[in-house]
Amino acid sequence: MVLIRLSPVFAPLHQEILDQLGALPAKMLGSEFFLTHQDISSAQQSGISLFVRWQLTIEHCWPCCPEKMDFFIEKAAQALHAKFASRNPQTLLVGILSPGSPNPYYKKMAVNLRGRALQLFPPLPSAADVESQDPSQPTLYCMIGKEGLYAGMATPRATNGFYAGGSKFIRQDPEHSISRAGAKIAEALHYIRLYHPELPERAHWLELGASPGGMTAELLERDFFVTAVDRAPLDSRVARHPRLRFYPENANTFRPLDGEQFDALLCDLNGSALDALDCVISQISHLRKGALIVFTMKAHKAATLDEMLSLHRETLAKAKRAGLQFLAQTHLTYNRHEFTLFWTAR
Ligand SMILES: C[S@@+](CC[C@H](N)C(=O)[O-])C[C@H]1O[C@@H](n2cnc3c(N)ncnc32)[C@H](O)[C@@H]1O
Structure with a gap:
């Protein structure tokens, strides 16, 4: 049994996506999750997997209405301990099946279930800090909601996220925020730690398409240096930052200073996503070996699922021809009709 998360952004395409994943029939759980008994492993390597935000093979399930069960937390915690403690998970994380729900009932229950279960398990090495998990070591993930409890052990990399359900809570309006785009790069940098070590402080970013500066502000907040390019101006709150150089130019023709890396x-x-990728490719000689590339593949103009998949195929093929090393891809919580792709420069 596999639990799959699909973004509500693609709700009109959910059935078609599940069909191409080989996941039908599937039962919807909560607002974004689908449970299927089908084996979807052969779809993992195909383009359609781009739409799977998070997934977990379910090894223990308790379909019930937790609100109506006596001692649900105690019974659930005891069952998780009995079934999984001997397999030494690096941590135990509990998420909710309706992540957007304003009702805090299941959020509180998730916190309480985790707290009680951790009392039963021997000390788990990453219990104190979700981000200290080794992306290649198994974690016990457990999802709860009004449909019951679904749990399994998998590595963060296999599920496509460190947190249960895949989303880290990131505020969209921190003090340094210029636009909501800041949360996207914050989440992208969190996500890519599944595959790539954190960039050192003071690393130098080249940013193409920076205006009004939401992502720029987030990068500067993290002590990075930024060279930003956009034909539109940057917001005055960020434009004069001492670690920023801004070029009000066309990204197609922008060339950094000689020898700049x-x-x-x-x-x-x-x-066009393919034109945007051309701009990236034209900068390869200015990227250090192994430099991280974070690319938003805008798919707004693709009207159908097939058009999106074909744009994705062309994007990957073009990047490969240019010598970029594919790292990962995902649909971030704050992405709309766009995906975030990651490569490294060779
Ligand atoms: C989605 S917005 C960028 C938002 C920005 N990343 C932020 O965090 O606030 C896309 C930007 O790309 C810029 N743009 C598109 N094509 C461009 C080109 N050829 N040269 C320079 N800027 C371009 C637009 O001016 C626009 O500001």
Whole structure:
């Protein structure tokens, strides 16, 4: 049995996506999760897996209405301990099946269940800090909601996220925020730790498509240096930052200073995704070996699932021809009709 999370952004396409994943029939749990008895492993390597935000093979389930059960938390915690403690998970994380729900009932229950279960388990090495998990070591994930409890052990990399359900809570309006885009790069940098070590402080980013500066502000907040390019201006709150150089230019023709080398590149250019990728490719000689590339593949113009998949195929093929090393891809919590793709420069 596999639990799959699909973004509500693609709700009109959910049935088609599940069909192409080979996941039908599937039962919807909560607002974004689908449970299937089908084996979807053969779809893992195909383009359609782009839409799977998070997934977990379920090894223990308790379909019930937790609100109506006596001693649900105690019974659930005892069952998790009995079934999984001997397999030494690095941590135990509990998430909720309706992540967008304003009702705090299951959020509180998730916290309480985790707290009680951790009392029963021997000390788990990453219990205190979700981000200290080794992405390649198994974690016990447990999802709860009004449909019951679903749990299994998997590595964060296999599920496609460190947290149960895949989302880290990131505020969209921190003090340094210029636009909501800041939360996207914050989540992207969190996500990519599944595959890539954290960039050193003071790393130098080249940012294509920076205006008004939401992502720029987030990068600067993290002590990075930024060279930003956009034909539109940057917000005055960020424009004069001492670690920022801004070029009000066309990204197609922008050339950095001779010999300048960047540790990472962020591209959030709007318009055609393939044209945006051309802009990235034209900067390869200015990227250090191994430099991280974070690319928003805008898919707004793709009207159908097939058009999105074909855009994705062309994007991957073009990047490969240019010598970029594919790292990972996902649909972030704050992405709309766009995906975030990661490569490294060779
Ligand atoms: C989605 S917005 C970027 C938002 C920005 N990353 C943020 O965090 O606030 C896309 C930007 O790409 C810029 N853009 C698109 N094509 C461009 C080009 N060829 N040269 C320069 N800027 C371009 C637009 O001016 C626009 O500001």
